[in-house]
Amino acid sequence: MPIFTIAIVGAGPAGYFAAQALQNSQNEERTFAIDMIERLPTPWGLVRSGVAPDHPKIKTVSKVFEKIAADSNFRLFANVEIGGDLSIAHLQEKYDAVIVATGSALGKTLGIPGENLAGSMSAADFVPWYNAHPDYADINPPLDCETAVVIGAGNVAMDVARMLALEPSELDTTDTADHAIAALKKSAIRNVYISARRGPEYAAFTSPELRELPKLEHTNVVIKKDDIDAAIARAGDAPEKDVKSNLDAMLVIAESEKSMHERTMHFLFQHTPKEILGSDHVEGIVYSTPDGDVTIKCGLVVTAIGYQAVSIEGVPYENGKVINIDGRVKENLYVVGWAKRGPSGVIGTNKSDAAAVVELILSDLQSPKSAGDISQLLTNQNVVDQSTWQKINEAEIAAGESLGKPRKKAITRAELLHLGGL
Numbered sequence: 001m002p003i004f005t006i007a008i009v010g011a012g013p014a015g016y017f018a019a020q021a022l023q024n025s026q027n028e029e030r031t032f033a034i035d036m037i038e039r040l041p042t043p044w045g046l047v048r049s050g051v052a053p054d055h056p057k058i059k060t061v062s063k064v065f066e067k068i069a070a071d072s073n074f075r076l077f078a079n080v081e082i083g084g085d086l087s088i089a090h091l092q093e094k095y096d097a098v099i100v101a102t103g104s105a106l107g108k109t110l111g112i113p114g115e116n117l118a119g120s121m122s123a124a125d126f127v128p129w130y131n132a133h134p135d136y137a138d139i140n141p142p143l144d145c146e147t148a149v150v151i152g153a154g155n156v157a158m159d160v161a162r163m164l165a166l167e168p169s170e171l172d173t174t175d176t177a178d179h180a181i182a183a184l185k186k187s188a189i190r191n192v193y194i195s196a197r198r199g200p201e202y203a204a205f206t207s208p209e210l211r212e213l214p215k216l217e218h219t220n221v222v223i224k225k226d227d228i229d230a231a232i233a234r235a236g237d238a239p240e241k242d243v244k245s246n247l248d249a250m251l252v253i254a255e256s257e258k259s260m261h262e263r264t265m266h267f268l269f270q271h272t273p274k275e276i277l278g279s280d281h282v283e284g285i286v287y288s289t290p291d292g293d294v295t296i297k298c299g300l301v302v303t304a305i306g307y308q309a310v311s312i313e314g315v316p317y318e319n320g321k322v323i324n325i326d327g328r329v330k331e332n333l334y335v336v337g338w339a340k341r342g343p344s345g346v347i348g349t350n351k352s353d354a355a356a357v358v359e360l361i362l363s364d365l366q367s368p369k370s371a372g373d374i375s376q377l378l379t380n381q382n383v384v385d386q387s388t389w390q391k392i393n394e395a396e397i398a399a400g401e402s403l404g405k406p407r408k409k410a411i412t413r414a415e416l417l418h419l420g421g422l
């Protein structure tokens with residue numbers, strides 16, 4: 001029976017769902033040997049380094065990933081970077097098909113004066129800092145100010161604002177990086193502004209996340225009722241379902257009585273960032289608004305306005321995404337997930353997307369090329385295979401147990417490799 005070899009670059013949701021679709025399409029005529037290659041010593045992509053630590057249920061999708069990885073025709077090669085340790089061309093030569101599933105890890109920028117000041121950073125750096133991504137452990141966001149501003153009207157902006165505004169002891173039972181919990185406990189931030197360029201009816205937040213905000217035990221959440229009333233009027237009699245449910249959720253917040261908590265999260269709408277103020281670090285931000293310019297004094301600005309893919313040599317890019325037609329890139333190269341579509345949708349969106357690309361791959365495959373695999377090329381490398389990853393995973397879970405955490409994450413590559421016995 002023909003065995004086709006498939007390399008998947010990137011162990012995030014899109015990569016796993018592509019592997020799953022391949023596994024599900026095996027029959028008497030074809031099977032697949034799948035090698036998944038990941039630059040970090042840990043798999044799961046943004047499920048580990050993006051999803052907010054106070055949303056542990058979302059991370060249970062990792063159980064699905066581990067089931068996919070348990071298949072005897074699946075191998076993990078983590079701690080191997082494509083573009084660094086090995087090239088895309090190497091993979092294209094060896095494998096019948098190569099699927100790029102590398103996500104988008106670079107934060108988009110505003111292009112306004114002051115954006116490069118110390119204390120102005122992207123959510124693409126801030127989020128992996130609190131989630132224990134080894135490359136972001138040292139970013140040290142300034143938390144010694146009274147006010148922080150988060151720019152963006154999507155769930156990433158809301159995650160960042162919530163992490164800054166919640167009572168940090170609420171993180172003790174989560175898998176937040178130890179360094180972040182320690183820093184947030186010392187944080188002087190008591191006011192967090194989350195600002196959107198347009199009105200509430202255009203916000204990309206999703207309603208379950210909005211409905212969760214009033215449940216924060218130690219944080220006041222403030223939305224101006226006038227903003228929501230005006231948005232409801234503008235949205236008219238028959239707003240789209242998502243818009244209506246967002247506006248309903250925001251109205252509940254706007255109408256709720258304000259508590260006396262010392263921490264407050266404020267929503268600002270129709271605030272377009274114009275300039276970040278400061279001489280050598282952030283001291284404030286100027287917005288243009290329908291009522292004229294408004295300045296907010298602050299010491300931290302986090303921008304959460306989207307992501308772009310990091311380029312890998314041999315892969316064509318345009319507008320922060322891999323150039324593709326329905327997932328086909330060139331020759332035997334394909335793309336799935338955020339690298340293909342850009343940063344949109346929920347984790348599940350990557351499943352249908354990957355399944356559709358796998359359909360195309362199936363229609364393109366002819367006969368196996370039997371050109372070997374990458375294991376011969378990685379002799380000098382500390383490769384984290386599935387059994388090494390399982391050791392890391394189990395060690396982290398065990399370390400968290402007595403602390404009441406789902407896991408205590410190791411931070412540096414060296415620590416992770418050590419847990420894996422390398």
Ligand SMILES: Cc1cc2nc3c(=O)[nH]c(=O)nc-3n(C[C@H](O)[C@H](O)[C@H](O)COP(=O)(O)OP(=O)(O)OC[C@H]3O[C@@H](n4cnc5c(N)ncnc54)[C@H](O)[C@@H]3O)c2cc1C
Pocket residue numbers: 009010011012013014015037038039040043044045046047050051052055058080081082083101102103104127155156159312336337338339344345346347348350
């Ligand atoms: C802050 C944040 C919070 C989110 N919260 C939620 C949520 O609560 N619920 C939800 O449904 N969705 C959430 N999402 C969206 C979800 O995480 C994405 O839809 C999903 O992770 C995209 O999957 P992906 O596989 O394309 O990319 P990723 O998850 O980014 O995975 C890409 C993988 O490729 C690896 N890689 C990159 N370059 C290379 C290379 N050169 N060589 C080898 N490996 C490489 C990366 O290390 C990474 O592991 C969130 C996203 C963010 C940013």
